[in-house]
Amino acid sequence: MKKPIGVIDSGVGGLTVVSEIIRQLPKEEIIYIGDTARCPYGPRTEDEVRAYTWEMIDYLTSHDIKLLVIACNTATAVILEEAKERLSIPVLGVIHPGATAALKVTTNHHVGVIGTEGTISSGAYHRELTTINDKVKVVSLACPTLVPLVETGEFTGHMAREIITKALAPILQYDIDSLILGCTHYPLLAPLIEEVVGSNVKVICSGDETALEVSSLLYHKELLYTGDITPHHIFYTTGLKANFKKVAEEWLKPHSLDIRETDLRLPIRFYQKKTAGFRS
Amino acid sequence: MKKPIGVIDSGVGGLTVVSEIIRQLPKEEIIYIGDTARCPYGPRTEDEVRAYTWEMIDYLTSHDIKLLVIACNTATAVILEEAKERLSIPVLGVIHPGATAALKVTTNHHVGVIGTEGTISSGAYHRELTTINDKVKVVSLACPTLVPLVETGEFTGHMAREIITKALAPILQYDIDSLILGCTHYPLLAPLIEEVVGSNVKVICSGDETALEVSSLLYHKELLYTGDITPHHIFYTTGLKANFKKVAEEWLKPHSLDIRETDLRLPIRFYQKKTAGFRS
Numbered sequence: 001m002k003k004p005i006g007v008i009d010s011g012v013g014g015l016t017v018v019s020e021i022i023r024q025l026p027k028e029e030i031i032y033i034g035d036t037a038r039c040p041y042g043p044r045t046e047d048e049v050r051a052y053t054w055e056m057i058d059y060l061t062s063h064d065i066k067l068l069v070i071a072c073n074t075a076t077a078v079i080l081e082e083a084k085e086r087l088s089i090p091v092l093g094v095i096h097p098g099a100t101a102a103l104k105v106t107t108n109h110h111v112g113v114i115g116t117e118g119t120i121s122s123g124a125y126h127r128e129l130t131t132i133n134d135k136v137k138v139v140s141l142a143c144p145t146l147v148p149l150v151e152t153g154e155f156t157g158h159m160a161r162e163i164i165t166k167a168l169a170p171i172l173q174y175d176i177d178s179l180i181l182g183c184t185h186y187p188l189l190a191p192l193i194e195e196v197v198g199s200n201v202k203v204i205c206s207g208d209e210t211a212l213e214v215s216s217l218l219y220h221k222e223l224l225y226t227g228d229i230t231p232h233h234i235f236y237t238t239g240l241k242a243n244f245k246k247v248a249e250e251w252l253k254p255h256s257l258d259i260r261e262t263d264l265r266l267p268i269r270f271y272q273k274k275t276a277g278f279r280s
Numbered sequence: 281m282k283k284p285i286g287v288i289d290s291g292v293g294g295l296t297v298v299s300e301i302i303r304q305l306p307k308e309e310i311i312y313i314g315d316t317a318r319c320p321y322g323p324r325t326e327d328e329v330r331a332y333t334w335e336m337i338d339y340l341t342s343h344d345i346k347l348l349v350i351a352c353n354t355a356t357a358v359i360l361e362e363a364k365e366r367l368s369i370p371v372l373g374v375i376h377p378g379a380t381a382a383l384k385v386t387t388n389h390h391v392g393v394i395g396t397e398g399t400i401s402s403g404a405y406h407r408e409l410t411t412i413n414d415k416v417k418v419v420s421l422a423c424p425t426l427v428p429l430v431e432t433g434e435f436t437g438h439m440a441r442e443i444i445t446k447a448l449a450p451i452l453q454y455d456i457d458s459l460i461l462g463c464t465h466y467p468l469l470a471p472l473i474e475e476v477v478g479s480n481v482k483v484i485c486s487g488d489e490t491a492l493e494v495s496s497l498l499y500h501k502e503l504l505y506t507g508d509i510t511p512h513h514i515f516y517t518t519g520l521k522a523n524f525k526k527v528a529e530e531w532l533k534p535h536s537l538d539i540r541e542t543d544l545r546l547p548i549r550f551y552q553k554k555t556a557g558f559r560s
């Protein structure tokens with residue numbers, strides 16, 4: 001079906017998910033919105049996260065998307081269930097794909113999870129993992145020092161390695177054999193994280209797994225696009241286009257990007273047919 | 281939802297898929313049927329495969345299953361689309377999960393597929409892979425010497441290694457970076473296959489990937505069982521219980537198994553409510 005996949009995020013982190021969707025599903029078109037103006041969501045109240053996320057969802061459903069990905073762990077933890085209930089299109093978060101991937105690779109049933117303070121304190125990964133397998137031991141750790149590394153472009157190098165080593169030390173005292181990167185910023189640090197945790201710990205990038213679940217859902221809902229039209233991805237930012245462009249072009253290369261600014265105000269026509277995308 | 285997952289196969293091969301479902305989804309209950317009396321399906325006509333597979337599907341849907349897995353590549357290639365159309369429950373084959381997993385791991389876009397003659401000549405993997413990504417080069421190879429190795433219990437050792445090396449030689453002339461084991465028997469040979477293809481080729485077991493897709497579908501359809509009742513799996517065979525038991529206990533250890541023989545004739549009550557499991 002020739003309709004775009006909608007991806008929302010609190011900022012640029014969700015671009016790691018987009019990058020994997022483009023790689024695994026190259027015929028699919030993406031429409032992305034990053035709420036860079038109000039990023040990060042991690043320290044915000046649940047009500048704020050809910051309100052901001054619904055603004056993004058309303059904005060994207062007005063663009064007639066066929067599936068919605070909530071690519072932000074914090075927003076997923078707060079809003080996924082109500083979004084699934086209210087929208088008539090399939091909705092995915094990043095937590096379930098990461099959790100099931102860990103259950104697939106773990107053999108000793110000791111799974112580590114790192115994320116922002118908001119995601120870890122929500123207990124969402126723990127809940128998802130133990131709902132499916134109550135014998136799994138989950139060790140969770142908030143790593144507030146990692147997102148700034150990515151945002152400042154420090155993906156590699158001595159300093160980044162040192163900060164990661166220090167941040168991960170508490171979790172490595174446990175005998176985990178798999179580690180979920182429970183924040184969409186972290187995949188950019190994956191090579192360093194893999195080095196620090198060693199080859200006995202399988203590192204799971206939620207972006208890769210979410211793209212796989214998108215593929216599976218589109219297939220089972222018969223929504224895959226199988227034609228030959230080259231997709232034209234559009235990226236909206238609530239912040240400055242120039243800042244977004246810098247990060248996006250670095251992460252998504254070699255894609256030439258159509259980036260636009262938005263204040264999230266909906267076009268009038270949307271209000272005229274406001275049930276679009278919603279269950280009647 | 282406390283209903284079993286139905287798994288059908290031409291014989292014992294599908295037990296590799298069951299083994300992964302039990303491992304990844306330990307709360308879920310399985311009801312399996314292996315048509316060992318008429319195995320293998322590979323050399324049979326399409327009409328035979330269709331008729332036999334529908335007999336198994338009718339048998340399992342009479343047991344009120346919540347999801348059906350066609351764990352046989354040959355049967356998937358022949359019947360998946362019509363089963364999805366006719367049944368009201370979700371239906372999965374093993375080809376799509378294997379194909380999407382390959383698209384996830386490949387970086388040079390050269391994907392190898394090995395399977396029975398029936399599966400390879402159906403072109404099902406090639407079709408699935410290139411529908412999603414038409415830039416992927418697919419190298420397919422029928423390996424008729426591998427199933428006998430598994431059926432005779434020769435998973436390891438010098439002879440098995442030699443047979444695998446010889447069987448895979450043609451495909452290793454191509455620069456593949458991923459290899460789909462497109463037959464549910466092959467995962468038992470995975471350690472030897474990985475040795476033969478080398479560490480640069482990622483080996484994809486369809487069973488592992490199918491279990492992950494089962495997990496994703498159950499989750500999105502809100503069919504996961506989240507209670508505390510220990511599952512009681514039932515295994516039906518159209519052949520001799522003793523033969524089935526020998527293989528099943530070796531592959532599925534440490535599970536104690538409830539194995540039963542069946543001639544696939546349906547209980548009378550099923551005919552009285554024969555629309556069960558079907559779209560009205």
